[in-house]
Amino acid sequence: MARETIRREAAVRACMARFDGKELRYGVADCVRLVGHSMHKLGVGAPLLKGVRYRSELGAAKALKGLGFADLAEAVDALGFVRIGAAMAWPGDIIAGPSREDGPFRVALSVAHEYGAVRTLAFGPTPDGRVICGVGKPDLSHPDVIAWRVAHG
Incomplete structure (x- = not known):
């Protein structure tokens, strides 16, 4: 388990190095690329x-x-990962949270930053209206939150 923890924490650090503080740019710096x-x-x-x-x-x-x-949740399901409770997430697992009311982006994807998805790395709005990537605390009690364990097949 110690090796897995180190690997997952390194993956999260790599995501932070690449995306933290970056503005949303579709196809380059967005939740799917993250x-x-x-x-x-x-x-x-x-x-x-x-x-x-x-x-x-x-x-x-x-x-x-x-x-x-139809939406991002369907696409992640197609990867074959097991759905888990968000509170069971490990660093590097995928979390989907509500983004819009409907459509393909009714959920936005994020990466669990800490065990239990206490914090996630995600794109979100700033007070000045920009959308950037950063670490935040998701509302895990929301009924539309979905999580998947990222693991080898």
Whole structure:
């Protein structure tokens, strides 16, 4: 377990080094790229992202639909990870929280920063209206929060 903890914490540090403080840029610095980077650092492939390109929210929605998914939660489910309670998350696991009322981005993805998803690394609004990546405390009691254990098949 100690080796797994070290590996997961290193993956989270790599995500922070790459994304923390970065402004949202679809296809470059967004929740999907954040989660994909975490998976890569954990040694888990992200085949759904291979060759997928988009540069706008509309482009991201079209790419998601082109892959056959109604929303991001469906896409993560297709990766075959086991759903877990968010409070059971380990660093590097995927957390999806409410983002909008409907549509392909009804949930936004984040990476568990700490055990129990007490804090997550995610893109979110700042007081001045920008959307940047940072560490925050999610509302784990919200009924739309979903979590997945990122693990080798």
